[in-house]
Amino acid sequence: PYGGSRTAPVQSVDTHETSGSSRDNGSGSPSTGDVDPAPEPVPAPDADPELSKTHDDTVEIRxxxxxxxxxxxxxxxxxxFAYQGQSWDSGDNRLTLDVQGTHDGEDSVASWYNGQTGGAAVHTDIDTNDEPQELHYAFCGTLTFLDYGSASVETCFGQGDSGLENNWxxxxxxxGRVGGICHVDADAADSxxxxxxxxxxxxxxxxNEFEVSMGDAHANYFSLYSLSDLPPLALAPLGTAITNFVDSDPPNLTTAEAIALKAFAAKLADASLELPTSWSVSCDGCAWSITDNQLWAG
Structure with missing residues:
Protein backbone atom coordinates (compact mmCIF):
# COMPACT_ATOMS: atom_id res chain seq x y z
CA PRO A 1 0.00 0.00 0.00
CA TYR A 2 1.06 3.57 -0.59
CA GLY A 3 2.27 5.48 2.43
CA GLY A 4 4.97 7.68 3.85
CA SER A 5 8.51 6.62 4.63
CA ARG A 6 8.90 4.12 7.40
CA THR A 7 11.73 3.91 9.99
CA ALA A 8 13.13 0.83 11.62
CA PRO A 9 11.94 0.13 15.18
CA VAL A 10 14.30 1.37 17.89
CA GLN A 11 16.35 -1.51 19.33
CA SER A 12 16.47 -1.61 23.13
CA VAL A 13 19.82 -2.18 24.83
CA ASP A 14 20.00 -4.06 28.14
CA THR A 15 22.00 -1.89 30.54
CA HIS A 16 20.78 -3.50 33.76
CA GLU A 17 23.29 -5.17 36.11
CA THR A 18 22.99 -8.93 36.33
CA SER A 19 21.88 -10.26 39.69
CA GLY A 20 22.82 -13.52 41.34
CA SER A 21 25.37 -14.50 38.73
CA SER A 22 28.99 -13.91 37.91
CA ARG A 23 30.86 -14.11 34.64
CA ASP A 24 34.50 -14.39 33.69
CA ASN A 25 35.75 -11.12 32.26
CA GLY A 26 38.70 -12.78 30.61
CA SER A 27 41.14 -12.04 33.49
CA GLY A 28 40.11 -15.00 35.63
CA SER A 29 38.13 -12.87 38.05
CA PRO A 30 34.40 -12.58 38.08
CA SER A 31 32.72 -9.36 37.17
CA THR A 32 29.25 -8.07 37.54
CA GLY A 33 27.21 -5.48 35.74
CA ASP A 34 28.55 -6.19 32.26
CA VAL A 35 26.63 -4.35 29.50
CA ASP A 36 25.33 -6.50 26.68
CA PRO A 37 26.77 -5.39 23.33
CA ALA A 38 24.30 -3.42 21.20
CA PRO A 39 22.87 -5.50 18.37
CA GLU A 40 23.58 -4.57 14.77
CA PRO A 41 21.08 -1.92 13.63
CA VAL A 42 18.29 -3.24 11.46
CA PRO A 43 18.08 -1.29 8.18
CA ALA A 44 14.78 0.37 7.36
CA PRO A 45 12.69 -1.52 4.83
CA ASP A 46 12.96 -0.25 1.30
CA ALA A 47 10.28 2.24 0.28
CA ASP A 48 7.77 1.20 -2.35
CA PRO A 49 9.86 1.33 -5.56
CA GLU A 50 6.86 2.69 -7.48
CA LEU A 51 6.51 5.79 -5.32
CA SER A 52 8.10 9.02 -6.55
CA LYS A 53 9.60 7.20 -9.52
CA THR A 54 9.10 8.71 -12.95
CA HIS A 55 7.45 6.32 -15.39
CA ASP A 56 7.19 6.41 -19.17
CA ASP A 57 3.50 5.87 -20.00
CA THR A 58 1.30 5.80 -23.09
CA VAL A 59 -2.41 6.24 -23.70
CA GLU A 60 -3.87 5.02 -26.99
CA ILE A 61 -7.02 6.32 -28.70
CA ARG A 62 -8.55 4.46 -31.65
CA PHE A 81 4.43 15.32 -15.10
CA ALA A 82 5.82 15.84 -18.62
CA TYR A 83 4.08 15.55 -21.98
CA GLN A 84 6.40 13.95 -24.53
CA GLY A 85 4.39 14.06 -27.75
CA GLN A 86 1.98 12.17 -29.98
CA SER A 87 2.01 9.88 -33.01
CA TRP A 88 -0.72 8.75 -35.42
CA ASP A 89 -0.82 5.25 -36.93
CA SER A 90 -2.92 5.46 -40.11
CA GLY A 91 -2.85 1.70 -40.59
CA ASP A 92 -4.48 1.07 -37.22
CA ASN A 93 -6.32 4.42 -36.88
CA ARG A 94 -4.65 4.86 -33.53
CA LEU A 95 -3.36 7.96 -31.77
CA THR A 96 -0.68 7.38 -29.12
CA LEU A 97 0.23 9.95 -26.48
CA ASP A 98 3.58 9.60 -24.71
CA VAL A 99 3.87 11.07 -21.21
CA GLN A 100 5.95 10.82 -18.06
CA GLY A 101 4.89 11.05 -14.44
CA THR A 102 5.10 9.58 -10.97
CA HIS A 103 2.64 6.96 -9.71
CA ASP A 104 1.82 8.43 -6.31
CA GLY A 105 -2.00 8.36 -6.39
CA GLU A 106 -3.21 11.75 -5.12
CA ASP A 107 -6.80 12.76 -4.35
CA SER A 108 -5.88 16.38 -5.17
CA VAL A 109 -5.07 15.33 -8.74
CA ALA A 110 -8.44 13.59 -9.05
CA SER A 111 -10.20 16.69 -7.73
CA TRP A 112 -8.42 18.83 -10.32
CA TYR A 113 -9.36 16.42 -13.10
CA ASN A 114 -13.02 16.24 -12.02
CA GLY A 115 -13.14 20.01 -12.04
CA GLN A 116 -11.80 20.11 -15.58
CA THR A 117 -14.21 17.50 -16.97
CA GLY A 118 -17.33 18.34 -14.97
CA GLY A 119 -17.97 14.64 -14.47
CA ALA A 120 -18.14 13.94 -18.22
CA ALA A 121 -15.50 11.24 -18.44
CA VAL A 122 -15.12 7.53 -19.10
CA HIS A 123 -12.41 5.11 -18.05
CA THR A 124 -10.75 1.94 -19.29
CA ASP A 125 -11.48 -0.11 -16.18
CA ILE A 126 -15.11 -1.03 -15.53
CA ASP A 127 -14.35 -1.60 -11.84
CA THR A 128 -13.59 2.03 -11.09
CA ASN A 129 -16.06 4.65 -9.89
CA ASP A 130 -17.96 7.17 -12.02
CA GLU A 131 -15.42 9.78 -11.00
CA PRO A 132 -11.82 9.04 -10.02
CA GLN A 133 -11.01 9.30 -6.35
CA GLU A 134 -7.23 9.30 -6.83
CA LEU A 135 -5.06 9.85 -9.89
CA HIS A 136 -1.32 9.73 -10.45
CA TYR A 137 -1.46 12.71 -12.82
CA ALA A 138 -3.81 14.38 -15.28
CA PHE A 139 -3.46 16.71 -18.25
CA CYS A 140 -5.63 18.53 -20.80
CA GLY A 141 -5.42 19.78 -24.36
CA THR A 142 -7.28 19.98 -27.65
CA LEU A 143 -8.48 16.85 -29.47
CA THR A 144 -8.97 17.61 -33.18
CA PHE A 145 -10.93 15.62 -35.77
CA LEU A 146 -9.07 16.35 -38.98
CA ASP A 147 -11.63 14.77 -41.32
CA TYR A 148 -14.47 16.93 -39.96
CA GLY A 149 -13.30 20.40 -40.81
CA SER A 150 -10.72 20.13 -37.99
CA ALA A 151 -13.50 20.32 -35.41
CA SER A 152 -11.95 20.24 -31.95
CA VAL A 153 -12.91 19.74 -28.32
CA GLU A 154 -11.05 20.31 -25.05
CA THR A 155 -10.15 16.85 -23.74
CA CYS A 156 -8.47 15.70 -20.54
CA PHE A 157 -6.71 12.48 -19.61
CA GLY A 158 -5.84 11.08 -16.20
CA GLN A 159 -4.01 7.97 -15.05
CA GLY A 160 -5.40 6.06 -12.10
CA ASP A 161 -4.53 2.89 -10.24
CA SER A 162 -6.53 -0.32 -10.58
CA GLY A 163 -4.79 -3.08 -8.73
CA LEU A 164 -1.98 -4.39 -10.92
CA GLU A 165 -2.83 -2.07 -13.79
CA ASN A 166 -2.92 1.68 -14.26
CA ASN A 167 -6.21 2.62 -15.90
CA TRP A 168 -6.88 5.78 -17.93
CA GLY A 176 -22.25 15.43 -22.81
CA ARG A 177 -22.97 12.71 -20.28
CA VAL A 178 -26.37 11.51 -21.48
CA GLY A 179 -26.19 7.73 -21.19
CA GLY A 180 -22.66 7.97 -22.53
CA ILE A 181 -19.93 10.48 -23.32
CA CYS A 182 -20.48 12.21 -26.67
CA HIS A 183 -19.38 15.48 -28.24
CA VAL A 184 -21.40 17.33 -30.87
CA ASP A 185 -19.70 20.06 -32.84
CA ALA A 186 -22.32 22.79 -32.48
CA ASP A 187 -20.66 24.91 -35.17
CA ALA A 188 -20.68 22.18 -37.80
CA ALA A 189 -22.33 22.71 -41.17
CA ASP A 190 -24.98 20.48 -42.69
CA SER A 191 -22.64 18.10 -44.44
CA ASN A 208 -4.54 2.13 -21.71
CA GLU A 209 -6.85 2.35 -24.72
CA PHE A 210 -9.92 4.35 -25.74
CA GLU A 211 -12.07 4.34 -28.85
CA VAL A 212 -13.64 7.36 -30.52
CA SER A 213 -16.61 6.42 -32.68
CA MET A 214 -19.73 8.02 -34.14
CA GLY A 215 -21.81 6.51 -31.40
CA ASP A 216 -25.16 5.01 -32.41
CA ALA A 217 -25.91 7.46 -35.22
CA HIS A 218 -24.49 8.79 -38.46
CA ALA A 219 -22.22 11.81 -38.33
CA ASN A 220 -24.47 13.95 -40.53
CA TYR A 221 -26.85 16.12 -38.52
CA PHE A 222 -29.92 15.35 -40.59
CA SER A 223 -29.53 11.63 -40.14
CA LEU A 224 -29.44 11.90 -36.35
CA TYR A 225 -33.05 12.81 -35.68
CA SER A 226 -36.24 10.83 -35.71
CA LEU A 227 -38.08 13.85 -37.04
CA SER A 228 -41.46 12.15 -36.98
CA ASP A 229 -41.14 11.91 -33.19
CA LEU A 230 -40.88 15.66 -32.75
CA PRO A 231 -44.02 17.45 -31.53
CA PRO A 232 -45.56 20.40 -33.42
CA LEU A 233 -43.16 23.27 -32.94
CA ALA A 234 -45.29 26.28 -33.83
CA LEU A 235 -46.21 27.12 -30.22
CA ALA A 236 -42.75 28.22 -29.15
CA PRO A 237 -39.49 29.36 -30.68
CA LEU A 238 -37.92 26.41 -32.39
CA GLY A 239 -34.85 26.15 -30.16
CA THR A 240 -36.96 26.25 -26.99
CA ALA A 241 -39.39 23.65 -28.32
CA ILE A 242 -36.59 21.25 -29.23
CA THR A 243 -34.92 21.70 -25.83
CA ASN A 244 -38.18 21.08 -23.99
CA PHE A 245 -38.81 18.00 -26.08
CA VAL A 246 -35.37 16.52 -25.29
CA ASP A 247 -35.75 17.36 -21.59
CA SER A 248 -39.01 15.40 -21.50
CA ASP A 249 -36.87 12.27 -22.01
CA PRO A 250 -38.97 10.62 -24.76
CA PRO A 251 -38.46 6.84 -24.77
CA ASN A 252 -37.46 6.49 -28.43
CA LEU A 253 -34.80 9.19 -28.45
CA THR A 254 -31.27 7.81 -28.63
CA THR A 255 -28.33 9.33 -26.79
CA ALA A 256 -26.77 10.71 -29.96
CA GLU A 257 -30.10 12.18 -31.10
CA ALA A 258 -30.64 13.91 -27.76
CA ILE A 259 -27.17 15.44 -27.74
CA ALA A 260 -27.37 16.53 -31.37
CA LEU A 261 -30.83 18.04 -30.96
CA LYS A 262 -29.71 20.07 -27.96
CA ALA A 263 -26.67 21.31 -29.84
CA PHE A 264 -28.88 22.30 -32.76
CA ALA A 265 -31.31 24.03 -30.40
CA ALA A 266 -28.45 26.06 -28.98
CA LYS A 267 -27.64 27.31 -32.46
CA LEU A 268 -31.25 28.42 -32.86
CA ALA A 269 -31.47 30.15 -29.48
CA ASP A 270 -31.46 33.63 -31.03
CA ALA A 271 -33.51 32.77 -34.10
CA SER A 272 -36.50 35.05 -34.68
CA LEU A 273 -38.40 32.53 -36.79
CA GLU A 274 -40.67 30.09 -35.01
CA LEU A 275 -40.64 27.79 -38.03
CA PRO A 276 -37.75 26.91 -40.31
CA THR A 277 -37.52 28.10 -43.86
CA SER A 278 -37.69 25.58 -46.66
CA TRP A 279 -34.96 23.04 -47.09
CA SER A 280 -34.27 19.68 -48.72
CA VAL A 281 -31.90 16.84 -48.04
CA SER A 282 -31.10 13.73 -50.04
CA CYS A 283 -29.06 10.56 -49.72
CA ASP A 284 -28.63 7.29 -51.60
CA GLY A 285 -32.15 6.12 -52.37
CA CYS A 286 -33.94 8.78 -50.34
CA ALA A 287 -35.04 12.40 -50.54
CA TRP A 288 -37.02 14.81 -48.35
CA SER A 289 -38.13 18.38 -48.74
CA ILE A 290 -40.21 20.92 -46.86
CA THR A 291 -41.75 24.11 -48.16
CA ASP A 292 -41.81 27.48 -46.43
CA ASN A 293 -43.52 27.65 -43.04
CA GLN A 294 -44.46 23.99 -42.80
CA LEU A 295 -43.93 21.97 -39.63
CA TRP A 296 -40.45 20.55 -39.28
CA ALA A 297 -41.46 16.92 -38.84
CA GLY A 298 -42.11 13.76 -40.78
Whole structure:
Protein backbone atom coordinates (compact mmCIF):
# COMPACT_ATOMS: atom_id res chain seq x y z
CA PRO A 1 0.00 0.00 0.00
CA TYR A 2 1.06 3.57 -0.59
CA GLY A 3 2.27 5.48 2.43
CA GLY A 4 4.97 7.68 3.85
CA SER A 5 8.51 6.62 4.63
CA ARG A 6 8.90 4.12 7.40
CA THR A 7 11.73 3.91 9.99
CA ALA A 8 13.13 0.83 11.62
CA PRO A 9 11.94 0.13 15.18
CA VAL A 10 14.30 1.37 17.89
CA GLN A 11 16.35 -1.51 19.33
CA SER A 12 16.47 -1.61 23.13
CA VAL A 13 19.82 -2.18 24.83
CA ASP A 14 20.00 -4.06 28.14
CA THR A 15 22.00 -1.89 30.54
CA HIS A 16 20.78 -3.50 33.76
CA GLU A 17 23.29 -5.17 36.11
CA THR A 18 22.99 -8.93 36.33
CA SER A 19 21.88 -10.26 39.69
CA GLY A 20 22.82 -13.52 41.34
CA SER A 21 25.37 -14.50 38.73
CA SER A 22 28.99 -13.91 37.91
CA ARG A 23 30.86 -14.11 34.64
CA ASP A 24 34.50 -14.39 33.69
CA ASN A 25 35.75 -11.12 32.26
CA GLY A 26 38.70 -12.78 30.61
CA SER A 27 41.14 -12.04 33.49
CA GLY A 28 40.11 -15.00 35.63
CA SER A 29 38.13 -12.87 38.05
CA PRO A 30 34.40 -12.58 38.08
CA SER A 31 32.72 -9.36 37.17
CA THR A 32 29.25 -8.07 37.54
CA GLY A 33 27.21 -5.48 35.74
CA ASP A 34 28.55 -6.19 32.26
CA VAL A 35 26.63 -4.35 29.50
CA ASP A 36 25.33 -6.50 26.68
CA PRO A 37 26.77 -5.39 23.33
CA ALA A 38 24.30 -3.42 21.20
CA PRO A 39 22.87 -5.50 18.37
CA GLU A 40 23.58 -4.57 14.77
CA PRO A 41 21.08 -1.92 13.63
CA VAL A 42 18.29 -3.24 11.46
CA PRO A 43 18.08 -1.29 8.18
CA ALA A 44 14.78 0.37 7.36
CA PRO A 45 12.69 -1.52 4.83
CA ASP A 46 12.96 -0.25 1.30
CA ALA A 47 10.28 2.24 0.28
CA ASP A 48 7.77 1.20 -2.35
CA PRO A 49 9.86 1.33 -5.56
CA GLU A 50 6.86 2.69 -7.48
CA LEU A 51 6.51 5.79 -5.32
CA SER A 52 8.10 9.02 -6.55
CA LYS A 53 9.60 7.20 -9.52
CA THR A 54 9.10 8.71 -12.95
CA HIS A 55 7.45 6.32 -15.39
CA ASP A 56 7.19 6.41 -19.17
CA ASP A 57 3.50 5.87 -20.00
CA THR A 58 1.30 5.80 -23.09
CA VAL A 59 -2.41 6.24 -23.70
CA GLU A 60 -3.87 5.02 -26.99
CA ILE A 61 -7.02 6.32 -28.70
CA ARG A 62 -8.55 4.46 -31.65
CA UNK A 63 -10.78 6.41 -34.02
CA UNK A 64 -13.59 5.39 -36.35
CA UNK A 65 -13.82 9.02 -37.49
CA UNK A 66 -10.58 9.27 -39.41
CA UNK A 67 -7.40 10.93 -38.22
CA UNK A 68 -7.38 12.66 -34.86
CA UNK A 69 -4.65 14.65 -33.15
CA UNK A 70 -3.99 16.04 -29.69
CA UNK A 71 -2.28 19.29 -28.69
CA UNK A 72 -1.25 19.58 -25.04
CA UNK A 73 -2.11 23.03 -23.72
CA UNK A 74 0.13 22.99 -20.64
CA UNK A 75 -2.63 22.32 -18.10
CA UNK A 76 -1.74 19.42 -15.79
CA UNK A 77 -1.76 18.19 -12.23
CA UNK A 78 0.59 15.72 -10.61
CA UNK A 79 4.22 15.56 -9.53
CA UNK A 80 6.90 15.68 -12.22
CA PHE A 81 4.43 15.32 -15.10
CA ALA A 82 5.82 15.84 -18.62
CA TYR A 83 4.08 15.55 -21.98
CA GLN A 84 6.40 13.95 -24.53
CA GLY A 85 4.39 14.06 -27.75
CA GLN A 86 1.98 12.17 -29.98
CA SER A 87 2.01 9.88 -33.01
CA TRP A 88 -0.72 8.75 -35.42
CA ASP A 89 -0.82 5.25 -36.93
CA SER A 90 -2.92 5.46 -40.11
CA GLY A 91 -2.85 1.70 -40.59
CA ASP A 92 -4.48 1.07 -37.22
CA ASN A 93 -6.32 4.42 -36.88
CA ARG A 94 -4.65 4.86 -33.53
CA LEU A 95 -3.36 7.96 -31.77
CA THR A 96 -0.68 7.38 -29.12
CA LEU A 97 0.23 9.95 -26.48
CA ASP A 98 3.58 9.60 -24.71
CA VAL A 99 3.87 11.07 -21.21
CA GLN A 100 5.95 10.82 -18.06
CA GLY A 101 4.89 11.05 -14.44
CA THR A 102 5.10 9.58 -10.97
CA HIS A 103 2.64 6.96 -9.71
CA ASP A 104 1.82 8.43 -6.31
CA GLY A 105 -2.00 8.36 -6.39
CA GLU A 106 -3.21 11.75 -5.12
CA ASP A 107 -6.80 12.76 -4.35
CA SER A 108 -5.88 16.38 -5.17
CA VAL A 109 -5.07 15.33 -8.74
CA ALA A 110 -8.44 13.59 -9.05
CA SER A 111 -10.20 16.69 -7.73
CA TRP A 112 -8.42 18.83 -10.32
CA TYR A 113 -9.36 16.42 -13.10
CA ASN A 114 -13.02 16.24 -12.02
CA GLY A 115 -13.14 20.01 -12.04
CA GLN A 116 -11.80 20.11 -15.58
CA THR A 117 -14.21 17.50 -16.97
CA GLY A 118 -17.33 18.34 -14.97
CA GLY A 119 -17.97 14.64 -14.47
CA ALA A 120 -18.14 13.94 -18.22
CA ALA A 121 -15.50 11.24 -18.44
CA VAL A 122 -15.12 7.53 -19.10
CA HIS A 123 -12.41 5.11 -18.05
CA THR A 124 -10.75 1.94 -19.29
CA ASP A 125 -11.48 -0.11 -16.18
CA ILE A 126 -15.11 -1.03 -15.53
CA ASP A 127 -14.35 -1.60 -11.84
CA THR A 128 -13.59 2.03 -11.09
CA ASN A 129 -16.06 4.65 -9.89
CA ASP A 130 -17.96 7.17 -12.02
CA GLU A 131 -15.42 9.78 -11.00
CA PRO A 132 -11.82 9.04 -10.02
CA GLN A 133 -11.01 9.30 -6.35
CA GLU A 134 -7.23 9.30 -6.83
CA LEU A 135 -5.06 9.85 -9.89
CA HIS A 136 -1.32 9.73 -10.45
CA TYR A 137 -1.46 12.71 -12.82
CA ALA A 138 -3.81 14.38 -15.28
CA PHE A 139 -3.46 16.71 -18.25
CA CYS A 140 -5.63 18.53 -20.80
CA GLY A 141 -5.42 19.78 -24.36
CA THR A 142 -7.28 19.98 -27.65
CA LEU A 143 -8.48 16.85 -29.47
CA THR A 144 -8.97 17.61 -33.18
CA PHE A 145 -10.93 15.62 -35.77
CA LEU A 146 -9.07 16.35 -38.98
CA ASP A 147 -11.63 14.77 -41.32
CA TYR A 148 -14.47 16.93 -39.96
CA GLY A 149 -13.30 20.40 -40.81
CA SER A 150 -10.72 20.13 -37.99
CA ALA A 151 -13.50 20.32 -35.41
CA SER A 152 -11.95 20.24 -31.95
CA VAL A 153 -12.91 19.74 -28.32
CA GLU A 154 -11.05 20.31 -25.05
CA THR A 155 -10.15 16.85 -23.74
CA CYS A 156 -8.47 15.70 -20.54
CA PHE A 157 -6.71 12.48 -19.61
CA GLY A 158 -5.84 11.08 -16.20
CA GLN A 159 -4.01 7.97 -15.05
CA GLY A 160 -5.40 6.06 -12.10
CA ASP A 161 -4.53 2.89 -10.24
CA SER A 162 -6.53 -0.32 -10.58
CA GLY A 163 -4.79 -3.08 -8.73
CA LEU A 164 -1.98 -4.39 -10.92
CA GLU A 165 -2.83 -2.07 -13.79
CA ASN A 166 -2.92 1.68 -14.26
CA ASN A 167 -6.21 2.62 -15.90
CA TRP A 168 -6.88 5.78 -17.93
CA UNK A 169 -9.65 8.37 -17.78
CA UNK A 170 -10.73 10.52 -20.75
CA UNK A 171 -13.36 13.23 -21.13
CA UNK A 172 -14.08 16.91 -20.92
CA UNK A 173 -16.65 19.53 -20.01
CA UNK A 174 -17.79 19.75 -23.65
CA UNK A 175 -18.62 16.06 -23.77
CA GLY A 176 -22.25 15.43 -22.81
CA ARG A 177 -22.97 12.71 -20.28
CA VAL A 178 -26.37 11.51 -21.48
CA GLY A 179 -26.19 7.73 -21.19
CA GLY A 180 -22.66 7.97 -22.53
CA ILE A 181 -19.93 10.48 -23.32
CA CYS A 182 -20.48 12.21 -26.67
CA HIS A 183 -19.38 15.48 -28.24
CA VAL A 184 -21.40 17.33 -30.87
CA ASP A 185 -19.70 20.06 -32.84
CA ALA A 186 -22.32 22.79 -32.48
CA ASP A 187 -20.66 24.91 -35.17
CA ALA A 188 -20.68 22.18 -37.80
CA ALA A 189 -22.33 22.71 -41.17
CA ASP A 190 -24.98 20.48 -42.69
CA SER A 191 -22.64 18.10 -44.44
CA UNK A 192 -21.05 14.76 -43.75
CA UNK A 193 -17.58 16.30 -43.92
CA UNK A 194 -18.19 18.76 -41.10
CA UNK A 195 -21.13 17.48 -39.03
CA UNK A 196 -19.57 15.70 -36.09
CA UNK A 197 -20.93 13.51 -33.33
CA UNK A 198 -18.08 11.75 -31.52
CA UNK A 199 -18.73 9.30 -28.69
CA UNK A 200 -16.06 7.90 -26.38
CA UNK A 201 -16.07 4.21 -25.59
CA UNK A 202 -13.72 2.02 -23.55
CA UNK A 203 -15.74 -1.19 -23.23
CA UNK A 204 -13.71 -4.30 -23.94
CA UNK A 205 -10.48 -2.42 -24.61
CA UNK A 206 -7.21 -2.67 -22.76
CA UNK A 207 -6.30 -0.59 -19.73
CA ASN A 208 -4.54 2.13 -21.71
CA GLU A 209 -6.85 2.35 -24.72
CA PHE A 210 -9.92 4.35 -25.74
CA GLU A 211 -12.07 4.34 -28.85
CA VAL A 212 -13.64 7.36 -30.52
CA SER A 213 -16.61 6.42 -32.68
CA MET A 214 -19.73 8.02 -34.14
CA GLY A 215 -21.81 6.51 -31.40
CA ASP A 216 -25.16 5.01 -32.41
CA ALA A 217 -25.91 7.46 -35.22
CA HIS A 218 -24.49 8.79 -38.46
CA ALA A 219 -22.22 11.81 -38.33
CA ASN A 220 -24.47 13.95 -40.53
CA TYR A 221 -26.85 16.12 -38.52
CA PHE A 222 -29.92 15.35 -40.59
CA SER A 223 -29.53 11.63 -40.14
CA LEU A 224 -29.44 11.90 -36.35
CA TYR A 225 -33.05 12.81 -35.68
CA SER A 226 -36.24 10.83 -35.71
CA LEU A 227 -38.08 13.85 -37.04
CA SER A 228 -41.46 12.15 -36.98
CA ASP A 229 -41.14 11.91 -33.19
CA LEU A 230 -40.88 15.66 -32.75
CA PRO A 231 -44.02 17.45 -31.53
CA PRO A 232 -45.56 20.40 -33.42
CA LEU A 233 -43.16 23.27 -32.94
CA ALA A 234 -45.29 26.28 -33.83
CA LEU A 235 -46.21 27.12 -30.22
CA ALA A 236 -42.75 28.22 -29.15
CA PRO A 237 -39.49 29.36 -30.68
CA LEU A 238 -37.92 26.41 -32.39
CA GLY A 239 -34.85 26.15 -30.16
CA THR A 240 -36.96 26.25 -26.99
CA ALA A 241 -39.39 23.65 -28.32
CA ILE A 242 -36.59 21.25 -29.23
CA THR A 243 -34.92 21.70 -25.83
CA ASN A 244 -38.18 21.08 -23.99
CA PHE A 245 -38.81 18.00 -26.08
CA VAL A 246 -35.37 16.52 -25.29
CA ASP A 247 -35.75 17.36 -21.59
CA SER A 248 -39.01 15.40 -21.50
CA ASP A 249 -36.87 12.27 -22.01
CA PRO A 250 -38.97 10.62 -24.76
CA PRO A 251 -38.46 6.84 -24.77
CA ASN A 252 -37.46 6.49 -28.43
CA LEU A 253 -34.80 9.19 -28.45
CA THR A 254 -31.27 7.81 -28.63
CA THR A 255 -28.33 9.33 -26.79
CA ALA A 256 -26.77 10.71 -29.96
CA GLU A 257 -30.10 12.18 -31.10
CA ALA A 258 -30.64 13.91 -27.76
CA ILE A 259 -27.17 15.44 -27.74
CA ALA A 260 -27.37 16.53 -31.37
CA LEU A 261 -30.83 18.04 -30.96
CA LYS A 262 -29.71 20.07 -27.96
CA ALA A 263 -26.67 21.31 -29.84
CA PHE A 264 -28.88 22.30 -32.76
CA ALA A 265 -31.31 24.03 -30.40
CA ALA A 266 -28.45 26.06 -28.98
CA LYS A 267 -27.64 27.31 -32.46
CA LEU A 268 -31.25 28.42 -32.86
CA ALA A 269 -31.47 30.15 -29.48
CA ASP A 270 -31.46 33.63 -31.03
CA ALA A 271 -33.51 32.77 -34.10
CA SER A 272 -36.50 35.05 -34.68
CA LEU A 273 -38.40 32.53 -36.79
CA GLU A 274 -40.67 30.09 -35.01
CA LEU A 275 -40.64 27.79 -38.03
CA PRO A 276 -37.75 26.91 -40.31
CA THR A 277 -37.52 28.10 -43.86
CA SER A 278 -37.69 25.58 -46.66
CA TRP A 279 -34.96 23.04 -47.09
CA SER A 280 -34.27 19.68 -48.72
CA VAL A 281 -31.90 16.84 -48.04
CA SER A 282 -31.10 13.73 -50.04
CA CYS A 283 -29.06 10.56 -49.72
CA ASP A 284 -28.63 7.29 -51.60
CA GLY A 285 -32.15 6.12 -52.37
CA CYS A 286 -33.94 8.78 -50.34
CA ALA A 287 -35.04 12.40 -50.54
CA TRP A 288 -37.02 14.81 -48.35
CA SER A 289 -38.13 18.38 -48.74
CA ILE A 290 -40.21 20.92 -46.86
CA THR A 291 -41.75 24.11 -48.16
CA ASP A 292 -41.81 27.48 -46.43
CA ASN A 293 -43.52 27.65 -43.04
CA GLN A 294 -44.46 23.99 -42.80
CA LEU A 295 -43.93 21.97 -39.63
CA TRP A 296 -40.45 20.55 -39.28
CA ALA A 297 -41.46 16.92 -38.84
CA GLY A 298 -42.11 13.76 -40.78
Missing amino acids: SDLGEISFAYDGASSGED WMGGADF QATSLVACLDSDGLSS
